[in-house]
Amino acid sequence: MANHKDEIKHPFNLTHQASEATRMLRSITDDFPDNPEAMNYFYDLYKKVYCEGVSLHENKKIVGTMCVQVPEELIYASGAVPVRLCNGFYTDDHNGADFMPAKSCSLVKATLGMLDSKSTLPFINRLDDIVLPATCDQKRKAGSMIADMGYSVYDMEVPPVKESEEARIYWRRSIRKFAGELKQITGKKLSKSSLKEAMAKISRAQKAYRKLYELRKQKNSVILGKDVFMVTNAYFFDEIESWTEAVNRLNVELEKRVEEKYSAAQRRAPRLLFTGSPAIFPNLKIPMLIEESGGVIVGDETCSSNRMLYDMVSSDEWHLNAMVDGIADNYLKPCTCPIFTKNDDRKRKLLHMAKEFAAEGVVYQSFSGCQVYSMEQASITKALNDEDIPVLFIESDYSPDDMGQLSTRIEAFIESLKAKRRRNRK
Amino acid sequence: MIKNIRKKINNGDLRRFRFWLQIFFFLLFVYGGYLSINLGQNIPTFACGFNSEGQGATCYLIPLQHQLALSSSTLFSMAGIAVLIGFSYFVLWFLVLNKGWCGYACPLGTIQDWITSLRSRLGIPYASYTWEQFKHLKKIKYILLVLMVVIPMGIGAGFFSHDMSTPFCMICPGRTLIPIFTGDFSQLTIDFSSKTKMILTTLGMLITGIFLAGSFFKKRFFCFFCPMSALHFMLSKLAFLKLKKDGSKCTKCGDCYTVCDMQIKEIADDVESKNILQDDCIMCLKCVSACPEEGALEVKFMGIPVFEATVEGYIKRMEKENKNG
Ligand code: SF4
Ligand code: SF4
Ligand code: SF4
Ligand code: SF4
Numbered sequence: 001m002a003n004h005k006d007e008i009k010h011p012f013n014l015t016h017q018a019s020e021a022t023r024m025l026r027s028i029t030d031d032f033p034d035n036p037e038a039m040n041y042f043y044d045l046y047k048k049v050y051c052e053g054v055s056l057h058e059n060k061k062i063v064g065t066m067c068v069q070v071p072e073e074l075i076y077a078s079g080a081v082p083v084r085l086c087n088g089f090y091t092d093d094h095n096g097a098d099f100m101p102a103k104s105c106s107l108v109k110a111t112l113g114m115l116d117s118k119s120t121l122p123f124i125n126r127l128d129d130i131v132l133p134a135t136c137d138q139k140r141k142a143g144s145m146i147a148d149m150g151y152s153v154y155d156m157e158v159p160p161v162k163e164s165e166e167a168r169i170y171w172r173r174s175i176r177k178f179a180g181e182l183k184q185i186t187g188k189k190l191s192k193s194s195l196k197e198a199m200a201k202i203s204r205a206q207k208a209y210r211k212l213y214e215l216r217k218q219k220n221s222v223i224l225g226k227d228v229f230m231v232t233n234a235y236f237f238d239e240i241e242s243w244t245e246a247v248n249r250l251n252v253e254l255e256k257r258v259e260e261k262y263s264a265a266q267r268r269a270p271r272l273l274f275t276g277s278p279a280i281f282p283n284l285k286i287p288m289l290i291e292e293s294g295g296v297i298v299g300d301e302t303c304s305s306n307r308m309l310y311d312m313v314s315s316d317e318w319h320l321n322a323m324v325d326g327i328a329d330n331y332l333k334p335c336t337c338p339i340f341t342k343n344d345d346r347k348r349k350l351l352h353m354a355k356e357f358a359a360e361g362v363v364y365q366s367f368s369g370c371q372v373y374s375m376e377q378a379s380i381t382k383a384l385n386d387e388d389i390p391v392l393f394i395e396s397d398y399s400p401d402d403m404g405q406l407s408t409r410i411e412a413f414i415e416s417l418k419a420k421r422r423r424n425r426k
Numbered sequence: 427m428i429k430n431i432r433k434k435i436n437n438g439d440l441r442r443f444r445f446w447l448q449i450f451f452f453l454l455f456v457y458g459g460y461l462s463i464n465l466g467q468n469i470p471t472f473a474c475g476f477n478s479e480g481q482g483a484t485c486y487l488i489p490l491q492h493q494l495a496l497s498s499s500t501l502f503s504m505a506g507i508a509v510l511i512g513f514s515y516f517v518l519w520f521l522v523l524n525k526g527w528c529g530y531a532c533p534l535g536t537i538q539d540w541i542t543s544l545r546s547r548l549g550i551p552y553a554s555y556t557w558e559q560f561k562h563l564k565k566i567k568y569i570l571l572v573l574m575v576v577i578p579m580g581i582g583a584g585f586f587s588h589d590m591s592t593p594f595c596m597i598c599p600g601r602t603l604i605p606i607f608t609g610d611f612s613q614l615t616i617d618f619s620s621k622t623k624m625i626l627t628t629l630g631m632l633i634t635g636i637f638l639a640g641s642f643f644k645k646r647f648f649c650f651f652c653p654m655s656a657l658h659f660m661l662s663k664l665a666f667l668k669l670k671k672d673g674s675k676c677t678k679c680g681d682c683y684t685v686c687d688m689q690i691k692e693i694a695d696d697v698e699s700k701n702i703l704q705d706d707c708i709m710c711l712k713c714v715s716a717c718p719e720e721g722a723l724e725v726k727f728m729g730i731p732v733f734e735a736t737v738e739g740y741i742k743r744m745e746k747e748n749k750n751g
Binding site for chain 2: 311
C-alpha cells in the first residue's frame with residue numbers, strides 16, 4: 001500500500017500514546033506483588049511495542065482485523081499475519097473523536113484515532129489491508145472513514161442472525177470470498193497444506209489458552225485477571241508461535257503454583273467473571289480496579305480474550321472447501337457478540353462459566369455509546385440474577401475521569417459479595 | 427480405577443476403534459457362516475440373507491417381509507406367535523446397540539465407509555446436500571418402509587402376485603453386493619422369469635449402481651434412504667445405548683456438525699433436547715469425539731456413561747489427525 005502519511009512527525013516512543021502505555025504498564029507490574037515470572041515476556045512485549053515503538057512482523061504482509069469474526073487461519077495460510085486493530089488508548093480515543101458523533105464507542109474512536117495518527121505504531125504504517133466485518137453500526141460506518149485515510153479496507157459481510165441455515169450459507173460464501181481477497185493481497189492461493197498448517201498453528205495456541213483457562217478454575221486463584229488480559233491481548237499482535245510458547249511457560253509456572261497452593265489473590269477474594277465491552281491495553285481500568293479492590297477475575301466473556309481464543313475448529317476430512325466451511329462455522333455459530341439478534345448463547349455461556357469457575361459475581365462493562373452491549377444488559381443480568389449471581393453493570397469509556405466514582409462502586413460490589421458469602425455460610 | 431478406564435476411553439482414538447469393530451462385524455455377518463456361526467434371522471441390520479453361504483446372521487427385513495405376506499388365517503394361527511417372537515428378538519437385539527448397529531455393525535454401512543475412505547485417499551472432496559434437499563430426501567426412508575409393509579400385506583391379501591415377494595430385498599444393494607464378498611455374483615443378474623421380477627431386479631441393478639456412485643461422493647449415501655433406519659428410529663427411545671446432549675455446556679461451535687456424515691444439524695444447534703438422537707443418525711459417535719466441551723455430548727448405556735466429550739480427548743485426537751490426515 002502506498003504510504004498515506006509520508007510526513008511522519010516524530011517516532012512513536014515520544015508520543016502521548018507511549019507515555020500512556022508506560023504509565024499503565026508500570027501500574028500493571030508494580031501495583032501487584034509476585035507477578036508470575038513468565039509474565040515478563042508479555043510485559044516486555046508491550047514495552048517494546050507500545051512504549052518503544054518497535055516494529056513487528058518485518059518482511060511479512062500484515063492484515064489488520066477489526067473484529068473477532070475474521071478467520072485468522074485463512075490469513076496465516078495465505079502467508080500474511082493478522083493483527084487485531086481494536087484499540088484501547090485514551091489518547092487515540094481523544095483524537096478519534098472528530099470522526100464520530102459525540103456519544104460513540106471509545107474503542108471505535110480510538111481505533112480511528114490510531115489509524116489516523118501521524119505518528120502511529122510502525123506496523124500500522126505497513127498494513128496491507130484492513131478487514132472489517134460488518135458487525136455493529138459504529139464499526140461498519142468506520143470503514144469508509146478508514147478508507148478515506150488511505151488504507152485499503154475490505155468489508156466482510158456478517159449475517160445479523162446466526163441461527164438460520166440462510167445465515168450459514170451466506171457466511172460461508174462471505175468467507176470464501178474473503179479467501180479470494182486474501183489471494184489478491186498476498187498473491188498466494190490457499191492450499192490444503194498451508195491451511196492445515198495454519199489450523200495447527202492456531203490450535204496449538206488455543207490449546208495453550210485452554211490450559212490457562214482450566215488453571216483459572218482452581219479454588220486458589222493462581223493468576224490475576226489483569227495478567228490474563230495482558231496475555232490474551234498480546235495475541236492481537238504478537239508472533240503467534242512465540243506467544244504460544246510464552247503461554248505454555250506461564251502454564252508450567254502456574255501449575256507449580258497450584259502444587260504449592262500459592263494464591264495470587266487474597267484467599268477470600270470474591271471470584272468474578274468479566275463480560276461485555278472488551279478490556280484492551282492500556283484500557284484495563286476496570287479489571288485493575290476490581291483486583292485492587294480485593295476481587296479476582298477468574299474468567300471473562302469478551303471478544304478480546306475468551307471469545308477470541310476459546311472455540312476450536314475440527315475437520316472431518318482434509319479437503320480445502322470442507323476445511324474452509326468448518327472454519328467459517330466456527331467463527332459464526334459460537335460467537336456471542338451482541339450484534340446478533342438473540343441473547344441466548346451469551347446467557348448460556350455466562351451461566352455455564354459461572355458454574356465452571358465458581359464465580360460469585362459478574363462485572364459487566366459497556367462502553368458509553370455501545371448500544372448493543374447496553375441493550376443486552378438487562379436480559380443477561382436477569383438470567384444471572386435468577387441463578388443468584390449478582391451483576392455489576394458499569395458504563396464507562398476510556399477517559400480516566402470516572403475512576404473515583406467507579407472505584408467506589410466496585411468496592412461496594414465486592415463488599416456486598418463478601419457479605420453475601422458470610423450470610424450464606426451462616 | 428474406573429476413573430482411569432473412563433479417561434482412557436474418552437482419550438481414545440474413536441476412528442481406529444470404529445474401523446476395527448466394523449471389520450469385526452463385517453467378518454461376523456458376511457463370513458461367520460463358514461464357522462457355523464448363526465445369530466438368527468432377526469438381526470436389526472443388513473446382514474444380508476442372500477449371502478446364503480457366508481451369512482453369520484440374517485437381516486430381519488427378510489423374515490419381516492415374508493411374514494407380512496402370510497395370509498391372515500395363517501397369521502392368526504400358531505404361526506402368528508412365531509412372528510411375534512421373531513419381532514421380539516429383533517427388538518431385543520436392537521435395544522442393545524440402538525442405531526449403533528448402523529455406525530458399527532451394518533455390512534452395507536461399512537462398505538460405504540470403505541468407499542468413502544477410498545475417495546478421501548484419492549483427494550476427492552465429499553458432496554453435501556443443501557438443507558432443502560436434505561429435508562426432502564430424508565422422507566424417502568419412511569416411504570420405503572411403508573411400501574415394504576404394504577406390498578407384502580397386499581400379497582397376503584391376494585392383491586399382488588408372489589413375484590413381488592420381499593420387494594425391498596429386490597431393490598436393496600445389500601442383496602446384490604454383499605454376496606459378492608463370498609464370491610457369489612449370482613444376484614447381479616436380471617431375472618427374466620416374469621415381468622414383475624424383471625422390473626424389480628432391473629431396478630435392483632440400477633439402485634446398486636446408484637449406491638456405488640452415490641456413496642463415492644456422499645458419505646453414507648444410502649443410509650439417508652434406508653427403511654431399516656426408519657424402523658430403528660421408531661424404537662430408539664427404548665434402547666439402552668443413548669446419545670445424550672447437555673445443551674448448557676454446548677457452545678454451538680459446530681465441530682460435531684462438521685464431522686457428521688449424516689449432516690445432522692441438531693447435534694450442534696439444538697441446545698434443548700437431552701436425547702439428541704435424530705432419525706438419520708447412525709450413532710457413529712464421531713460427533714462425541716469431535717466435541718471439545720467437557721460433557722456436552724455423551725454416550726450412555728443404561729444410564730452408565732461410556733464415552734464422553736472431553737477437552738483432553740479432543741486435543742489428543744486432533745493432534746493425531748493433524749499429523750496423519
Ligand atoms: S437384500 Fe437387503 S433387506 Fe434383504 S436381506 Fe439383504 S440386506 Fe436385508
Ligand atoms: S441405515 Fe445404513 S447402516 Fe443402517 S441398516 Fe441401513 S444401510 Fe445399514
Ligand atoms: S461440538 Fe460440542 S460444543 Fe460444539 S456444537 Fe457440538 S455439542 Fe456443542
Ligand atoms: S449425530 Fe453424531 S452419531 Fe449421529 S451420525 Fe452424526 S456424527 Fe454420527
